[in-house]
Amino acid sequence: MLALLGVREIDALFDEIPDALRVSQLQGVGPGLSELEIMQLMRARANCDGAPLCFLGAGAYEHHIPAPVWSTVTRGEFYSAYTPYQAEASQGTLQSIYEYQSMMVSLTAMQASNASLYDGATALSEACLMAVRANRRSQSARILWPRSVHPHYRQVAQTTAAGQGLQFETLDYDRSGHCVLPELAADADLTALVIAQPNFFGVLEDVHALTDWAHARGALVIALVNPTSLGVLSPPGQWGSAGADIVVGEGQPLGCPLSSGGPYFGFMTTRLQFVRQMPGRIAGRTLDLDGRPGFTLTLQAREQHIRRAKATSNICTNQGLLMMAGTLYLALMGAQGLERVALTCMARTQELVQALCALPGVRLAFSAPRFHEAVLLFDRPIAPFLQALAAQGIIGGLDLSVHYPELGPALLVCATETRTGADIERYARALGELLT
Amino acid sequence: MSKIPQELKYTRTHEWLRSLPDGNVEIGISDHAQEELGDLVFIELPQVGRRLTAGEACAVIESVKAASDIYAPIAGTVVATNEQLAQSPELVNHDPYGNGWLMRLKPAQASDQEALLSAEAYGAVAEAG
Secondary structure (H helix, E strand, O other): OHHHHOOOOHHHHHOOOOHHHOOOOOOOOOOOOOHHHHHHHHHHHHHHHOOOEEOOOOOOOOOOOOHHHHHHHOOOOOOOOOOOOOHHHOHHHHHHHHHHHHHHHHHHOOOEEOOOEOOHHHHHHHHHHHHHHHOOOOOOOEEEEEOOOOHHHHHHHHHHHHHHOOEEEEEOEOOOOOEOOOOOOOOOOOOEEEEEEOOOOOEOOOHHHHHHHHHHOOOEEEEEEOOHHHHOOOOHHHOOOOOOOEEEEEOOOOOOOOOOOOOOOEEEEEOHHHHHHOOOOOEEEEEOOOOOEEEEEOOHHHOHHHHHHHOOOOOOOOOHHHHHHHHHHHHHHHHHHHHHHHHHHHHHHHHHHHHHHOOOOOEEOOOOOEOOEEEEEOOOOOHHHHHHHHHOOEEOOEEOOOOOHHHOOEEEEEOOOOOOHHHHHHHHHHHHHHHO | OOOOOOOOEEOOOOEEEEEOOOOOEEEEEOHHHHHHHOOEEEEEOOOOOOEEOOOOEEEEEEEOOOEEEEEOOOOEEEEEEOOHHHHOOOHHHHOOOOOOOOEEEEEOOHHHHHHOEOHHHHHHHHHHO
16 A cells, blocks of 8 residues: 555655654553454453442443343444434434434423533533523623532533633532522623532532522523433423523433443533534434435534534534434333432432441531432541452442542442442441441 | 625625615625525524624524625624514525615714725626635
């Protein structure tokens, strides 16, 4: 191939890049391996993970995934991670996106959904940028968010929006774990309020009051929700008297396995009036020239392949494969199945909290109702306990001292429907032995 | 051949401007521009009260094949927008110089209009593509 191109060696193809910008050797990356050697290496590395008993949530959750989900997703017809080009030639893919959108609209009680985004954190970033475009009464690009929004999400949004003049202001939380609204001047110009439900501590916010507070001040409401929780909680479209304006979240709990942090998918839904401000692709249902139903990508003029630098967003794809898993998961579970999963998660977490709070020196941080996570306060630093538990094959939760040092030694724990009573007992016994 | 009414002023970016008896000006896009864009499906207009500088992007016109910015021909404050376009963007295709007007501005300075093109000058611009 090099001969065909008329160059002697592969390096010649990179001549354009100045020497100063080139890296001759990647640290820690060895020379190339054969397929066989790669498989052996990866298998050995994967085995190092073992099969730990997981009580860690903090944004990614272990749920049971019905077998048909991935046996269907991995069929050749679906096994592409990407939005198709020549999209209308792939009617099946477009229909799957359309079905996904319909389910997300129904789950969140909104009017329009895009075809998915990269993950929950980038979905929140996009929602903040979208709110600035959509809220035409506001000139401030000022966004309020509680400290109890996932710290990583806030970091990602701040990085993404840094060059775009958005101002983020952080709201504190009270002793019950709820976010505290600020006193604002009557004419304060507010672009949006982010409401996390549940928040990062697992606590359920008074979303109706928060939504009405924001709307009364001309701000849009960005709902950041766990999709599993919508099996039992009010959908954002029904928050307060007018409902949330933009809904985003991490789609991983819907049929995507935990795998070193990804790939996952983000979801986003909104009101019809803001649909042109929404980033990403949208599949629509229409009629062809002969009057037969078909599917098409719609509202593409706002996307970057047409609008170039002035596009709504630089997102021009979706997480097709993971979105497909989410669609199949929702289709298989149905509304009742999702409700049962949500209720079981809540019950398991309640059992976990009771078991751990019975141990000496462990108590619950926040009194407010919660979904499937809780913050536990310890009288000694958390890290040594987590290490000792890991040595016994138990992932005990997330040490909050890095992101929330003001809490003192604090541990975020989670139990989903996959944790049994025996699992919880095993955790409590192991921790009890370490504490005494 | 597209229509280019004599009594209007034009820009190189295909907007037209009409002086109204009350001192305000009406703004739209030329017949040539609507032909080039094709069937319009959505028009995003500015908020009434917004102050525009000359040349500022102040509206977006979306057709089935493109989305294009509309630039303010002169500086001024938006005093009205054509609300019919929300439901019927095709008015711009059917009647670009009449019912398809986009917005009305209260000019910031009287001298602004001197930089605009006459119908003849704009005709040459449109013909050149």
